[in-house]
Amino acid sequence: MEYGCRNKTVVITGGTSGIGLAAARAFWLDGANVFLVGRDRGRGMKALTRIIGCENTEKFVFPAADLARLRFIAADVTRQADCRMAALTAGYYGKGKIDILVNSAGIYREKRLERVSVADYNQIMDVNVKGTFLMIQACQPYMLPRAEAPDEAGKETSAEAAEENRNGSAADHIEGQDPKTIKDRCIVNIASDAGIGGNYGCPVYCASKGAVVSLTKALALDMAPDIRVNCICPGDVDTPLLEEQLKKAEGSYTKEEMGEGYPLGRIASAEEVAHVICSVASPANAFMTGAIIPVDGGLTAMG
Numbered sequence: 168m169e170y171g172c173r174n175k176t177v178v179i180t181g182g183t184s185g186i187g188l189a190a191a192r193a194f195w196l197d198g199a200n201v202f203l204v205g206r207d208r209g210r211g212m213k214a215l216t217r218i219i220g221c222e223n224t225e226k227f228v229f230p231a232a233d234l235a236r237l238r239f240i241a242a243d244v245t246r247q248a249d250c251r252m253a254a255l256t257a258g259y260y261g262k263g264k265i266d267i268l269v270n271s272a273g274i275y276r277e278k279r280l281e282r283v284s285v286a287d288y289n290q291i292m293d294v295n296v297k298g299t300f301l302m303i304q305a306c307q308p309y310m311l312p313r314a315e316a317p318d319e320a321g322k323e324t325s326a327e328a329a330e331e332n333r334n335g336s337a338a339d340h341i342e343g344q345d346p347k348t349i350k351d352r353c354i355v356n357i358a359s360d361a362g363i364g365g366n367y368g369c370p371v372y373c374a375s376k377g378a379v380v381s382l383t384k385a386l387a388l389d390m391a392p393d394i395r396v397n398c399i400c401p402g403d404v405d406t407p408l409l410e411e412q413l414k415k416a417e418g419s420y421t422k423e424e425m426g427e428g429y430p431l432g433r434i435a436s437a438e439e440v441a442h443v444i445c446s447v448a449s450p451a452n453a454f455m456t457g458a459i460i461p462v463d464g465g466l467t468a469m470g
């Protein structure tokens with residue numbers, strides 16, 4: 168699938184697993200320079216090999232230039248210093264700019280109100296809300312026109328460089344693409360249907376995803392016209408997060424039973440959600456900002 172993201176610099180938190188990993192692969196196949204952000208270096212390396220479709224390093228078939236378009240950055244999104252270092256690293260390799268930030272890092276905890284400790288509350292809010300906020304704050308300078316980017320980006324801020332950043336460089340040029348869309352910069356936050364309509368047994372998770380929805384709308388206003396900010400709200404998606412949820416439920420329900428609750432009769436694959444992420448981030452959607460997009464097989468349409 169082509170999204171028009173060739174040569175764009177894409178940072179994906181949670182890029183080592185599930186939805187983020189699927190999005191990373193789709194962006195990479197589209198020709199983007201992709202940076203996966205996660206806490207664990209081992210998981211990061213494994214994710215890189217999964218993206219290129221080969222877990223045996225002796226069998227690499229891609230040209231070195233394609234492999235160089237894919238990197239892992241170890242960072243915990245709950246730590247401001249880590250977020251700044253991740254943005255700095257991606258910004259440096261991205262020649263001073265980051266085009267697309269996908270905030271997919273997130274955790275789910277199923278606990279009713281009476282069982283939620285302050286530590287549980289802080290953990291969920293820290294990753295899902297503060298992590299999203301800190302990554303946006305850290306990446307913003309690299310997403311603005313270059314004249315406003317900080318010195319750490321390692322690039323001079325001449326009038327010529329600033330103009331190039333605003334309008335896109337020759338290297339960004341894509342056959343048949345409107346040059347206006349080359350300067351398109353976009354943030355895609357991953358919330359949840361639970362952030363729109365609520366859900367049983369996970370009040371803090373719902374609150375955290377509701378906050379991501381609100382943050383998206385507020386920042387879409389504040390960051391316009393330089394940066395688009397949109398939010399995707401998946402229903403249940405077949406990822407390690409869901410596997411963990413099922414394990415904790417100890418067989419009280421299955422994936423198939425979860426799917427039966429959806430108008431479309433099933434849950435989503437990570438690739439289906441990744442497709443929507445890449446579509447929203449595509450410069451072809453340069454007029455879309457502040458949008459909250461359910462990808463939930465019709466679940467929220469039921470009211």
Ligand SMILES: NC(=O)c1ccc[n+]([C@@H]2O[C@H](COP(=O)([O-])OP(=O)(O)OC[C@H]3O[C@@H](n4cnc5c(N)ncnc54)[C@H](OP(=O)(O)O)[C@@H]3O)[C@@H](O)[C@H]2O)c1
Nearest residue numbers: 181183184185186205206243244272273359403404406408
């Ligand atoms: N799966 C679903 O049914 C579903 C439904 C609706 C919404 N969502 C949302 O979609 C997003 C992705 O979920 P998923 O299902 O793909 O989950 P997943 O497979 O468990 O992946 C979660 C990712 O987040 C990263 N992460 C967690 N804590 C982090 C931290 N403190 N710093 C940096 N990275 C961190 C993990 O990397 P490391 O562990 O390596 O750090 C991993 O790459 C989440 O925000 C989730 O709430 C999922």
